Amino acid sequence: MTEECLIDDIARLTMRPRIGRLRDAMVEEPRYMSLEQALIVTEVYKRNESDPVPVKRAKALAAALRRLEIAIHPEELLVGNRTAGVRGGVVFPEAGISWIDREIETLPTRPQDAFSVKPGDVGLFRREILPYWKGKSLEDVIRREAGGTVDAIARVVKVNQKDHAQGHICPDAAKWIRLGPAGLAREARAAKAATRDPAKAQFYDCAVMVLEAASDFMRRYADLALSMAAERPDCRESLQKAAANCRALAERGAETFHEALQAMWFLFVILHMESNASSFSPGRADQYLYPHFARDIASGRLTVDDALELCEAAWVKFNQIVYMRNAHSASFFAGFPIGFNIAVGGQTRDGLDATNELSYLFLKCQEHLALPQPNLSARLHAGSPERFVLECARVIGKGGGMPQVFNDESIIPALKRQGVEDGDARDYAVVGCVELTTQGNNLGWSDAAMFNLVKALELALNDGVCLLDGERIGPATGSLGAFERYEDVEAAFTAQIDYFFDRMIEACVKVEEIHQRLLPSAFLSTVVDDCLRDGVDVTAGGAKYNLSGIQVIQAANIADCLAALRKLVFEKKTIDRRELLEALRRDFAGSEGLRQRLLNKAPKYGNDVEWVDLIANKWVTYFSDKLERLVNYRGGRYHSGLYTVSAHVPMGANVGATPDGRKTREPLADGGMSAVYGRDLKGPTALLRSVSRVDSARGSNGTLLNMKFLPRVFATEEGIRKFAALLRSFVKLRINHVQFNVVDREELLAAQEHPDRYRGLTIRVAGYTAYFTELAHDLQNEIIARTSHGEL
């Protein structure tokens, strides 16, 4: 069968009822906090007090793999989880304990990402777990050793990875699938035999220990599946198959497509058991699963229908592991995103088009299931097949924001700029939400910190004093009232950035050092090149690439603020700078006219006004230049990202009134590259051109642009073709990333309520355009009614 025929077949596939049942069973199960692994780990640590940390960590993981209660849903095609229930919030005492002590009572009722707590677990936690780890967990050690710096800069810089392991890694899944734990253990034993360095020998011993336990973990699933098969004649066939797969994978690499998917899933389960971190991502699964897929299809062992069912079974599994964050962090990253990011399409290591049947199959999974995980990313490049671009457009039109779109044409050069080799750069993948990484050889530390430039600007205008509570937190660099020229503002801004920047780096170095000390990760190291070859743990710099990413927040607000200052205060002088400063201090109380002038009389980022957009670029570049001069604790480079995910809300809550007319504590622009809500009024092409003026090479750690469209854009084939053309333009404009939200009924209702945030939302019909928020109420209602019927 030719590839085109197969793709035609895929287009027609429907979802099998089994998948619907598995999905429903998963969604209906309540989420619980789980102490089981924490109890095992604590016990192992206590028993092996004198062992070095890496050995304790390996023993603890091995024990968990052998002892954790396991379960299988009788209809499952792929098995495995880190708790017997699904979506358990695992307590991970090695990394974070104090926050759980503080928040355990409110976990079930907190507004964001609540978890139920079983009766007795609060006592059990405080009795058996807390006393041992108090003062020893990563969180407590960081607090003790770096807390002063972290707190002193907290309003400007959020230093991350303080109470959990790092994650944000694309493991070498291809190698894992090829060799399995048994094959990797052989490699580790051979390497140990060849070394005389005791530290390396210990590293290899740990690797073997966890890999052997991984094989046992698989065997336990094989046994369980087999015993269930005897009891469930209705599911016997699939359970026997699962048992055979697990049995085989304990001893060797995967041979069939089904085995390869099962192997991939085990890899992520075990990584989560070891690290309990967000954003271990499968990466380019359409590439490394393809050989198995193609072989099985060619031999007739597999049909595309079966292949889709297996992939969809994996899609359901990706939603079964969730990540329990502290309440503060959950407000930054709402919806327990665990960051299983899968990238489809793009280029091969040699620069050819890599799109294959699995790329289409994965899009189909997304279309059918529309679950939060995995986070599906489509890689596009100038040579992407038209059919693939159209298919992406079609699935985007279904809503749900996926696939999000990444641009090879800008990302590959951006990564190369960070010293990534050609082939590795072309083989990039995405971890978590939008973080860019090479595959299988990088500890990218992509969420080292978020730097709030808008807060730094606030301090620059107010002599280093916080507008929210009058506390001095930055150096005294003068205040707006005294600045005679626009350049004076820039100088003060620079000084504030520099001050917090240096302290941030200090904290980042400390955090990485403590991770290395407390959370060496033997299992993870076996699937990140070149750790196994060199006998160096991944936290100690064993990876081929050792980047650290810091987010610059938020380009749009900076551009809008500085544009207003430059134009209205310093050029036209229609606003007095003292009066403005006073107004900012009072949050514009009694100065609504002035605020309106700032809003309406200065151009805004996102409207294709070059000089404004270039302000954003200037400060992003300034920050990124500073970063790129430094070396991180693992000997790698720092680079910058331009994304916030949902952090624009809490970060904005921390910033006083700003000269762009934004009131105190209001959210910043969303995304990272987006315009401030409701300020891009010239449509999507203008916004894209604005965004393209911010050098995408400065977003090598990842960027995020959100765009909104009404469903009617996707209503006809012609509309989908035009949208696909928009994607092509996005590629040509060399913007790293864009995610499209198809506006639904709820959102239009929100627009009715908060018209100022949705001013850019347009309804386009032939020969006529209207802004939604300017329509009369009854017409808005009419559109809302139609939208819910998919007509608009």
Next chain:
Amino acid sequence: MTDAVVFDVQRFSLHDGPGIRTTVFLKGCPMFCRWCQNPEGKDDGIRLRLFDNLCARCGACVAVCPHGALSRGGRGLPEVEADLCRTCGVCVERCDRGALALDGMRLTVEALLDDVLRDREFFETSGGGVTFSGGEPLAQAEFVAEAVQRLRRENVHTAVETSLAVPWENILRVLPHIGLFLVDLKTADLDRHRELTGVDGREARANFARLAGALSGTGRLVVRFTLVPGISGEGEVGDMARFVASVDPALELELMNFNPLAASKYRRLGVEDYEFADCVSGFTEEEMERFNAAVREARAKAACANVH
């Protein structure tokens, strides 16, 4: 340098011709269609508009008008003396709230090109380009002719949305240069044409026949017919389809549903007697299907008649 009065330049237009387009709306129209969807395009002058809902009644605009055209009227809102206003824009610039706007701007071909060529990237990837709409763009044929020639030199596809209710010379000026004519026919019933549009329909009709002849077989002509609740019926749609087929059997007739959103514009402009102010929806899908069936039937009959 030729210039024209433009009331909007709309980027990312998806329904005004092939691909992603920028639509340029020119002011001024010889017709007065009762259902007109772009009322700001009707007259060809520039007028100062006030958006009451945004106005803070601060009086700042009144104070700055260099021509004494503004005064404080009832409820503290500024009032403009149209005869005195020179549309200089000083008050617009002064108003912090964005409550004042001129409803058009005079643009040279040069300035317009600078603006529309910004989206060249998008035109290229989508096969799109620039569409001139209005008002009646061909009422300013000299400007359109010059602009489209320049755009052609830049390899940008061009289209025009027109009712053809202009002298044939105007059409002739642009004919060689326009990539696509989107012709809006108003009614099949010549007797009602004046009642519905304010002008006699014979000129547009004759122009249509000549244009169809000139463009026969080129694919550069699309005929559209807007359906209006309470006015259009299946019978008329059939008549229209027969008429189009009689001019050129190869021409398709595209039916456009009534767009109810225009009511908001009338409200904003303070026009109170818009006939369709309370009409919040166009025809339903089923009704549109019946109209389309009427078109198909009429075309089939016309085709038969041709064969015999």
